[in-house]
Amino acid sequence: ENSVSISESSREIPPIAHPTPEDAFGVAANIQYHAHYSPHFSPSKFEPEQAFFSTAESVRDTLIQRWNETYAHFHKVDPKQTYYISMEYLQGRALSNAIGNLGLTDAYAAALYKLGHDLETIVEQEKDPALGNGGLGRLASCFLDSMATLNLPAWGYGLRYKYGLFKQKITAKGQEEYAEDWLEKFSPWEIVRHDVVYPIRFFGEVLVESDGKRKWVGGEQLQALAYDIPIPGYKTKNTISLRIWEARSPPQDFDLYAFNAGKHINAADLQFKAQQICAVLYPGDETEEGKLLRLKQQYLLCSASLQDILARFKERRSKDKPFLWAEFSKKVSVQMNDTHPTLAIPELMRLLMDEEGLGWDEAWTITSSTVAYTNHTVLPEALEKWSQAVMAKLLPRHFEIIAEIDKQFHALVGKIRPDLEDKLSSLSILDSSNPDKPVVRMANLCVISSHTVNGVAELHSDILKKELFADFNSLWPTKFQNKTNGVTPRRWLRFCSPELSTIITKWLRTDEWVTNLDLLTGLRQFADDKQLQTEWAAAKTANKQRFAKYLQDVTGIEVDSNSLFDIQIKRIHEYKRQLLNILSVIYRYKKIKELSKGEQMKAVPRTVMLGGKAFATYAQAKRIVKLVNDVGQVVNNDRDVSHLLKVIFIPNYNVTVAELAIPASELSQHISTAGMEASGTSNMKFALNGSLIIGTLDGANVEIREEIGKNNFFLFGARAEDVPILRKQREEGKFVPDPRFEEVKDFIRSGKFGDYDYGPLLESLEGNTGYGRGDYFLVGQDFPSYLEAQSKVDEAYRNQAHWIKMSILSTAGSGKFSSDRTILQYAQEIWKIQACPVP
Ligand code: 8GP
Numbered sequence: 110e111n112s113v114s115i116s117e118s119s120r121e122i123p124p125i126a127h128p129t130p131e132d133a134f135g136v137a138a139n140i141q142y143h144a145h146y147s148p149h150f151s152p153s154k155f156e157p158e159q160a161f162f163s164t165a166e167s168v169r170d171t172l173i174q175r176w177n178e179t180y181a182h183f184h185k186v187d188p189k190q191t192y193y194i195s196m197e198y199l200q201g202r203a204l205s206n207a208i209g210n211l212g213l214t215d216a217y218a219a220a221l222y223k224l225g226h227d228l229e230t231i232v233e234q235e236k237d238p239a240l241g242n243g244g245l246g247r248l249a250s251c252f253l254d255s256m257a258t259l260n261l262p263a264w265g266y267g268l269r270y271k272y273g274l275f276k277q278k279i280t281a282k283g284q285e286e287y288a289e290d291w292l293e294k295f296s297p298w299e300i301v302r303h304d305v306v307y308p309i310r311f312f313g314e315v316l317v318e319s320d321g322k323r324k325w326v327g328g329e330q331l332q333a334l335a336y337d338i339p340i341p342g343y344k345t346k347n348t349i350s351l352r353i354w355e356a357r358s359p360p361q362d363f364d365l366y367a368f369n370a371g372k373h374i375n376a377a378d379l380q381f382k383a384q385q386i387c388a389v390l391y392p393g394d395e396t397e398e399g400k401l402l403r404l405k406q407q408y409l410l411c412s413a414s415l416q417d418i419l420a421r422f423k424e425r426r427s428k429d430k431p432f433l434w435a436e437f438s439k440k441v442s443v444q445m446n447d448t449h450p451t452l453a454i455p456e457l458m459r460l461l462m463d464e465e466g467l468g469w470d471e472a473w474t475i476t477s478s479t480v481a482y483t484n485h486t487v488l489p490e491a492l493e494k495w496s497q498a499v500m501a502k503l504l505p506r507h508f509e510i511i512a513e514i515d516k517q518f519h520a521l522v523g524k525i526r527p528d529l530e531d532k533l534s535s536l537s538i539l540d541s542s543n544p545d546k547p548v549v550r551m552a553n554l555c556v557i558s559s560h561t562v563n564g565v566a567e568l569h570s571d572i573l574k575k576e577l578f579a580d581f582n583s584l585w586p587t588k589f590q591n592k593t594n595g596v597t598p599r600r601w602l603r604f605c606s607p608e609l610s611t612i613i614t615k616w617l618r619t620d621e622w623v624t625n626l627d628l629l630t631g632l633r634q635f636a637d638d639k640q641l642q643t644e645w646a647a648a649k650t651a652n653k654q655r656f657a658k659y660l661q662d663v664t665g666i667e668v669d670s671n672s673l674f675d676i677q678i679k680r681i682h683e684y685k686r687q688l689l690n691i692l693s694v695i696y697r698y699k700k701i702k703e704l705s706k707g708e709q710m711k712a713v714p715r716t717v718m719l720g721g722k723a724f725a726t727y728a729q730a731k732r733i734v735k736l737v738n739d740v741g742q743v744v745n746n747d748r749d750v751s752h753l754l755k756v757i758f759i760p761n762y763n764v765t766v767a768e769l770a771i772p773a774s775e776l777s778q779h780i781s782t783a784g785m786e787a788s789g790t791s792n793m794k795f796a797l798n799g800s801l802i803i804g805t806l807d808g809a810n811v812e813i814r815e816e817i818g819k820n821n822f823f824l825f826g827a828r829a830e831d832v833p834i835l836r837k838q839r840e841e842g843k844f845v846p847d848p849r850f851e852e853v854k855d856f857i858r859s860g861k862f863g864d865y866d867y868g869p870l871l872e873s874l875e876g877n878t879g880y881g882r883g884d885y886f887l888v889g890q891d892f893p894s895y896l897e898a899q900s901k902v903d904e905a906y907r908n909q910a911h912w913i914k915m916s917i918l919s920t921a922g923s924g925k926f927s928s929d930r931t932i933l934q935y936a937q938e939i940w941k942i943q944a945c946p947v948p
Pocket residue numbers: 242243244245246248447485486491565594786787788789790808
């Protein structure tokens with residue numbers, strides 16, 4: 110018996126047991142195992158940092174097992190699968206989220222306790238992966254959580270930036286940017302896949318072969334190497350993958366001869382070029398080199414992802430399942446997160462035609478029934494346009510394909526809608542109207558090639574249909590859809606506010622709201638209940654105290670936890686109007702100073718907090734950051750006022766900071782110029798956490814207000830449909846500023862907040878023309894109604910019982926804004942995919 114030959118199956122890795130929620134002892138042993146055998150640090154130490162890495166590796170064991178099972182299951186069932194392609198993901202910390210989703214939080218807390226640590230401290234050792242910038246990136250991460258939780262066959266693709274988005278430091282100069290080295294001590298969550306490598310070409314030329322086939326040859330050849338980050342669903346075995354690509358040069362390209370001849374740098378030339386590609390997210394694109402680098406990033410992401418998708422499609426129908434390309438779009442759906450992954454379109458065409466030998470028509474049918482596009486902004490500067498010359502040089506074959514798509518589009522319009530022919534100059538993909546700078550319009554390429562185009566909130570989708578893409582909409586009315594954004598209730602309530610979650614579960618008598626957020630409406634019936642109100646207020650206070658401690662640690666400023674916590678956190682942009690906020694704070698400061706001592710007694714103490722990163726080259730946004738900090742300096746150090754008003758700039762805002770700030774917030778600001786914020790998602794997180802919103806009728810605010818009731822929302826400002834009219838009136842010199850607005854600007858000009866030159870910032874509010882000038886964002890226009898809404902906030906806060914009731918109703922009305930709802934709609938209405946749960 111001992112001599113039987115080793116069979117195929119005995120080469121499979123034998124299964125092993127993994128931690129269960131009841132098994133703190135086993136968990137502790139597993140953590141200890143990793144501390145001993147993959148120590149990364151001096152093995153004699155078991156400080157929090159070492160404990161974090163060992164704990165993460167122990168969790169990773171479970172994730173890998175589930176992830177393999179999920180993959181094997183998908184492989185067997187071969188369902189239609191969605192691929193979400195995004196330049197950004199803002200994942201946040203993974204440890205607490207993973208053990209929460211796995212239901213192992215208590216087991217890990219107990220195990221760490223046995224080992225002399227507390228879970229909270231260990232969790233805090235983890236760095237936020239800096240793979241994203243703003244709302245679009247965080248949305249992608251919420252979507253992955255929902256896809257996994259809903260057992261959907263889905264996969265995310267992104268890039269593995271070494272530094273990602275910068276780290277923000279606040280100094281006397283304002284914002285300063287530093288490289289964020291999130292990989293300094295490696296990431297325990299990524300698994301490098303040396304078996305998943307694809308060739309990536311840049312530059313070169315297109316050869317026409319004797320049979321007329323075209324082939325892209327020559328140029329620079331690099332490789333994309335895959336790293337997988339497992340994404341566990343909540344209370345399910347399904348664990349999907351975020352696959353991120355790193356550029357590298359093929360090892361044989363290291364020039365050993367040059368190196369030995371002393372030309373060390375030349376020898377590694379291609380390696381160096383490869384490293385630049387994934388060095389940072391959104392490298393400055395003011396120079397030609399910068400532009401080229403961004404296009405390289407986009408192409409690497411698209412090409413590697415599509416080669417991977419095609420390989421998987423083929424692999425799943427090997428041997429017994431001969432395949433037809435016509436089946437491709439019944440098995441594959443590709444979602445482009447904004448225009449950054451647009452090159453997926455010509456790349457899929459190229460792979461199908463040049464590599465797989467399909468004809469144009471067949472390739473076009475497959476491509477256009479596979480890809481879909483989500484638009485996330487109507488801001489003109491964010492609608493990407495690439496120089497035709499740069500594109501033709503870097504990607505000659507793709508440029509040919511894009512030109513052909515454009516040509517066929519023109520022919521189609523001529524045939525089916527000749528009335529639109531005079532609109533072709535704005536509808537076409539190639540725009541050569543400026544002969545010095547002909548460009549490729551990526552959004553038009555997306556709309557023309559996608560089977561579905563969606564906006565991210567009802568108002569935004571209407572603007573796409575009626576304004577930005579109006580003519581396309583008249584050509585293809587069924588192509589346009591709305592998918593109102595959502596956020597994952599796991600990270601954004603269940604895990605970031607355990608206090609409030611416990612109360613919700615107690616009153617609803619179930620914790621099923623975590624995966625069925627509509628159940629929160631059940632809280633409405635208790636909104637007047639004194640007992641619930643007391644518990645609710647206590648949870649809020651605990652969250653405020655926790656955040657106050659954090660703020661004291663990072664800024665040194667002492668915060669009164671009894672003051673109203675008023676928060677605005679998001680990227681700094683003129684349209685988001687952090688300037689409106691700080692101008693009104695200045696007004697408040699000035700008025701408090703004018704009050705008598707007796708009158709001061711009646712004032713509502715407030716802590717106004719702002720946080721967010723300004724893009725490194727966006728000067729106006731950086732001036733806003735500086736102003737907030739300068740105002741804080743003066744106000745916080747003014748003894749007459751500082752017990753009634755504090756102004757804090759929260760440095761280096763990221764997902765982890767948001768998880769502390771949002772549960773602590775009582776009022777949050779979503780005050781963009783109407784029509785300009787596509788959706789917003791932090792508004793949803795704040796509402797979900799019982800923070801009341803002061804806001805305009807913009808983006809998803811509109812729908813949030815409908816859901817939670819207009820009495821629970823502090824509304825102000827111009828409506829989207831009036832914005833163009835107001836801008837026009839302004840140009841005609843018909844705008845009369847409110848005297849309070851003038852008073853505030855004069856106060857800044859007086860030098861009260863230091864000698865920094867605020868001229869350019871204040872000038873943006875003057876004059877009468879143009880984007881970014883002449884108060885294009887209507888700060889002056891909305892100032893008076895904003896001040897009135899702020900007075901209503903103070904008034905409401907004086908009645909604490911009523912305020913708490915509004916807070917409860919805010920949470921109760923937030924069910925619609927679960928990303929589970931959003932993702933289910935994408936799955937049913939765009940991707941046409943179904944759940945595929947691992948048994
Ligand atoms: C954001 C929108 O500004 C925000 O309203 C929306 O909620 C979010 O996308 C998710 O849909 N857009 C971006 O983050 C964005 O356009 N980023 C560009 C830098 C790429």
